[in-house]
Amino acid sequence: MFKDGKPYIKDIVAGKTIASPLNGGFNLAVNITFASKEDMNYYDSEDEAHKALLQMVDMKADTPTVVTF
Numbered sequence: 001m002f003k004d005g006k007p008y009i010k011d012i013v014a015g016k017t018i019a020s021p022l023n024g025g026f027n028l029a030v031n032i033t034f035a036s037k038e039d040m041n042y043y044d045s046e047d048e049a050h051k052a053l054l055q056m057v058d059m060k061a062d063t064p065t066v067v068t069f
Helices: 037-045 048-057
Strands: 009-016 028-034
Touching: 028 037
Parallel strands: none
Antiparallel strands: 009 028
């Protein structure tokens, strides 16, 4: 993923969750590390690939996403 000609996602790691009441019923977890909070905001609101992904998976989870900095 590029913004202004430079990569803005530093790392992406995805994997299956373990059976636990803490997983909220989800069976996949994804950790995305951004270069800055500004880049995270860009991904959330402007990145076309992210918009397409959200449409594809119809993201309507009742459980909030965990975001850490």
